[in-house]
Amino acid sequence: MIALVLACSGSGDSGSGVPAPRFTEVGAQALPGVVTTCGSPAKDWILEVNGGGLALGDFDRDGDHDLVVVDGSTVERAEKGEPGNPPRLFLNRGDGTFEPAGEPWRIPPGRFGMGIAAADIEGDGDLDLVITEWGRARVIRNEEGRGFRETTTESGLAAAREWGTSAAFFDADRDGRLDLAVVNYLDFDTTKIAKRGVGNCRWKGFDVMCGPEGLSPEHDRLYRGLAGGRFEEITAKALFVPSSAGFGLGAITLDYDLDGDTDLYVANDSTPNFLWENQGDGTFREVGFQRGVSHDANGKEQASMGLAAADANGDGRPDLFVTNFSGENNAFYASKGAGFRERSSQTGLGGQSIPFLGWGTQMADFDLDGDLDITVVNGHVYPEADRVGTDTSYGQVAQIYVNDGAGRFHLEAMSNAPPMTLRASSAADLDGDGDLDVVALGVEGAVRVFRNDLKRGEAAHWLRVRLVARDANRDAIGATLVAKAGEKRWTAEIRTSGGFQAACPAEAHFGLGKAAKLDELEVRWPSGAKTTVKDVAVDRVLVLEQEAPK
Amino acid sequence: MRRALVLIGLLASTSVVIDAGASAQQTPAKPIPTEPAVAAATTAAPAAPAATAAPAATAATAAPAATAAPAATAVPAVPDVHVAQVAQVAQDAQDVRRAALARDPALLSRAAAERWKDFDPERLTPESLPKDFLVAHAALAQGDLPTTVARLAAVLDTEPDFPPALHQLGVVYFQLQRYGDARTCFERYLEVVPKRIADTRGLGHAYYSLGEYAKARAHYERVLAAAPKDFENLRGLALAKYRLGDAKGALADLTQVLERDPVHADAWTWKAQVLLELDQSEEARVAAERARDLAPWSPRPWFVLATALSDLGREPDSRAARERFQALSRHDQEIRRLESRLEHEPGDFDSRRLLALAQAEVGNRGGARRELARLAADRPDDVTVRILVLDVLDRLGDVEAGQLAARELARVGTDSAAAWKRLEAWYAARQDRMRQIEAGERWRRASQP
Helix, strand or coil: CHHHHHCCCCCCECCCCCECCCEEECHHHHCCCCEECCCCCCCCCHHHCCCCEEEEECCCCCCCCEEEEECCCCHHHHHCCCCCCCCEEEEECCCCCEEECCHHHCCCCCCCEEEEEEECCCCCCCCEEEEEEEECCEEEEECCCCCEEECCCCCCCCCCCEEEEEEEEECCCCCCCCEEEEEECECCCCCCCCCCCCCCCEECCEECCCCCCCCCECCCEEEEECHHHCEEECCCCCCCCCCCCCCEEEEEEECCCCCCCCEEEEEEECCCCEEEEECCCCCEEECCCCCCCCCCCCCCCCEEEEEEEECCCCCCCCEEEEEECCCCCCEEEEEECCEEEECCCCCCCCHHHCCCCEEEEEEECCCCCCCCEEEEEECCCCHHHHCCCCCCCCCECCEEEEECCCCCEEEEECCCCCCECEEEEEEECCCCCCCCEEEEEECCEEEEEEEECCCCCCCCEEEEEEEECCCCCCCCCCCEEEEEECCEEEEEECCCCCECCEECCCCEEEEEECCCEEEEEEEECCCCCEEEEEEEECCEEEEEECCCCC | CHHHHHHHHHHHCCCCCCCCCCCHHHCCCCCCCCHHHHHHHHHCCCCCHHHHCCCCCCCCCCCCCCCCCCHHHHCCCCCCCCHHHHHHHHCCCHHHHHHHHCCCHHHCCCCCCCCCCCCCHHHCCHHHCCHHHHHHHHHHHCCCHHHHHHHHHHHHHHCCCCHHHHHHHHHHHHHCCCHHHHHHHHHHHHHHCHHHHHHCHHHHHHHHHCCCHHHHHHHHHHHHHHCCCCHHHHHHHHHHHHHCCCHHHHHHHHHHHHHHCCCCHHHHHHHHHHHHHCCCHHHHHHHHHHHHHHCCCCHHHHHHHHHHHHHCCCHHHHHHHHHHHHHHHHHHHHHHHHHHHHHHCCCCHHHHHHHHHHHHHCCCHHHHHHHHHHHHHHCCCCHHHHHHHHHHHHHHCCHHHHHHHHHHHHHHCCCCHHHHHHHHHHHHHHCCHHHHHHHHHHHHHHHCC
């Protein structure tokens, strides 16, 4: 454990002479007393190790980002048919601290909560939810910013009891309604899987919980959005079925080939990752291998957890970042030609990550210097990781890889917080100061809030952009934006998916460095229509409404 | 003196594999074991050298494969340890092994300063070595890593910082994928005997496997200065350079390695990968095909080949390579799982049996033979093991080794109907009518109540 801490105890200088961003973990003040549960601390079952999920978004439509925390249960309670802990909404006071939402926002408990997806399903201007569970995925409708109502029964989502992890909203068939992908992990059944210590399951010579190897992965599901916030399953019809199922954990939408439709990348644990290429008509082709993102550069499938996508190398195409198991490096797939090439080590993102087991991750400009940094929250799945000879530890520090502007990243600790076992994370500007903060869940225990304490100088401009589409899904998920200032270009895509079991606000956040204004902001809406705005003032939130179709 | 030289060989050749993403463990030092290995597989003789040759480096980092170091000559059997001692090793209680694995090498006793300043391995002979060191050596030859750790730790408890034990412990920790502990041992070794830098390519491997590529490169360079002909070290240096973004430097080093050892499948694979990084797709294809031809059971050359072919726009060929990669990869994951398990529990018979079958399934003749040899050594009089050996060799089309295995089966299974039934089929397939008839007759007799 000491080694893992020391490896991250940077001086605060990124190596490029630029002070690294510093976060302060303020969970105890921002969300006092809020804890989650995920089975027993001994982690006898694989079901108990992934933790819950979280979503950041403006649920009450007051202009700041609120937080939904998806909580779990225990194996014993779930097997007895007792409900799990309910998901909870916490409303932002506007300063990055939260208070529990009132009774109208109460979400009924499910079986054993896992992940979450957030989007305006009905196009009525408020954020709805899909919550994944070890059980049936659930739909929670937002009633015009005044409260939640569960509509699972009439939603059209499969009634099957599966282990859903991440989920992602996107308009796969470009019909203007949001479709939904639900990523599934594995078939968990305590009558078929042995408990830790009984199942002869070992890691580095120690008895550990069994799985995922040796267990049966479950296929992911794809749903087409219908009128009235309902869904129709189209998994087979859309050819959203790979040759072999993966142990799905993470999902993120992106237009990797810049053809105007939205593709989907899925992180699988111990099995090849999937890149679902949208064929333009709502059907898909799995091209992970062909595009170089199914395995690492050596042809080894990794135990992938979380995902981020953004244009880190400035070529206008999204790059991918994948968090992986300890002993494996986190993978950075740089866009190249029609696909990607893994360039983790060459960019400084490989070797340093090897002792860590990464989960939630974001690629964004945390220090507002004009290039993208990467945050990763870590924590092992085996409490046995603290034993001798594992080259890792159970608790691990959260990290930020600071971009030096020349294509390399330098590892820094995100904060002075002690090592923790973190899982899901999401980023947004919680306190309205222009920089991005991070919220993370532990596998259990307190919710962590990492407040970005960036001391903004002259070279730390920013712009947040929210889009309101008229001829597509209202939040414009799938839109791409290009910001221009002089010779500089920044590209972003609107999505609410990413990380691990998490949802983020549907907005683009640009760190602009020295650019005190934009010459131009170009938007390609999900429908393909384009809007260009000239001379854009920065250091503000810009809400851009599409002109009504003529 | 010969024995002393043998010991020096042991120190100099850290028989570890780095960067084994594509089943380095399946890449034998030499493409196919020679006849003695076959005999070992079929006569229950412990396959000593192979035991140290190929750790199952499952660390993902350990991505790029490597080759088993020249273990066959580097770790000789120690003649002073007779069979009874080896049997004693195998009987070490599980709790003793677990206790040994639970020890932190950083907490081992330290010798007084300069205790070993005049250490010279040339002056050591097996007779002068601590008994536990010899037993550790024998346990290592058997592939029993936990017992090896236990005995080496015992040596270091009584003779702190004894350099050969420190070094060997580093090697074994590396094989157990305890890279941090391997680093601890090698660094301590260098502290104790700083002049022995040439022995310590394993420290570079440990740094590399921990992702400390800059330290790995610096250390490999130090070793290179002291041992310019250590091509395994040069290969490590190439990989470290590649990881640090110096693809051209890596290519130059790999080219040197391949000039020295043109059948180094792993170096060819790495060369192909580096060439891809340099956008030299056609050259990468050629190198990948060479690697594939040398190690057709290994998925990684197929992976790199598929990528190179795709870059060249040869989609049908790329698809074919990809399909072969995917088929091999499925087996490879199981192989890595089993190997990892056996590193900690070398006596797990079922896992070793499954591993032998998995190696045979992908056509890795050397890997299958190695596991069969260990099964036969563990259960020399078990007819079912002898039948398994014959089954696997038959599946591999390894007739020569199969004939030896058939003879062993006949010897061990004198009264076993199952043995003679299997032998009858074996000889029938060989069209050896006389032996087939004889085996059939023995089967009928053995089957009678």
